[in-house]
Amino acid sequence: MNSRPLGSSGVSVSARLGALLVVLAGAACTATGRRETAALQDAVDRYRHSQGPSRADLAKAVASVPCTEASVCDAKTACLAGIEPTTRALLLKDEVASRIGDLEKKRLAVDAPEAQALPGKLEEATRLLEIGRTKMADCERRLIDLRLRY
Numbered sequence: 411m412n413s414r415p416l417g418s419s420g421v422s423v424s425a426r427l428g429a430l431l432v433v434l435a436g437a438a439c440t441a442t443g444r445r446e447t448a449a450l451q452d453a454v455d456r457y458r459h460s461q462g463p464s465r466a467d468l469a470k471a472v473a474s475v476p477c478t479e480a481s482v483c484d485a486k487t488a489c490l491a492g493i494e495p496t497t498r499a500l501l502l503k504d505e506v507a508s509r510i511g512d513l514e515k516k517r518l519a520v521d522a523p524e525a526q527a528l529p530g531k532l533e534e535a536t537r538l539l540e541i542g543r544t545k546m547a548d549c550e551r552r553l554i555d556l557r558l559r560y
Contacts, residue, residue, distance in 0.1 A: 444560040446482040470499045485552035496542030502535035
């Protein structure tokens with residue numbers, strides 16, 4: 411017959427508490443990671459589906475998503491690396507479209523310095539969109555990894 415007291419397995423109480431704390435900490439990290447992943451995914455999705463001037467505000471919303479889990483923070487950084495140039499590009503594109511409208515309605519002279527700068531602004535917007543597109547692919551990969559993890 412076993413001479414240990416009932417419920418005793420030979421493992422110290424402090425070792426049991428330590429193991430319990432490790433399990434609880436892991437569960438808390440998983441829950442935190444899951445919440446942060448969902449918040450980041452939601453903010454990125456709202457940004458992707460937005461149009462017009464609200465895009466800049468939604469880019470700021472992605473930047474303000476809190477993160478404490480390293481993998482979520484890394485994904486957020488990757489997403490912002492794609493969102494920021496895309497947002498700048500779309501603002502430039504809108505500015506060029508507005509100024510072209512001014513040219514068509516004769517509110518801006520063709521030889522005005524502002525009109526002469528339009529092709530350069532359009533080239534810059536195209537360059538920024540390409541950077542954003544490339545970096546958003548990395549964002550998407552990281553978001554998929556997070557969904558699989560959490």
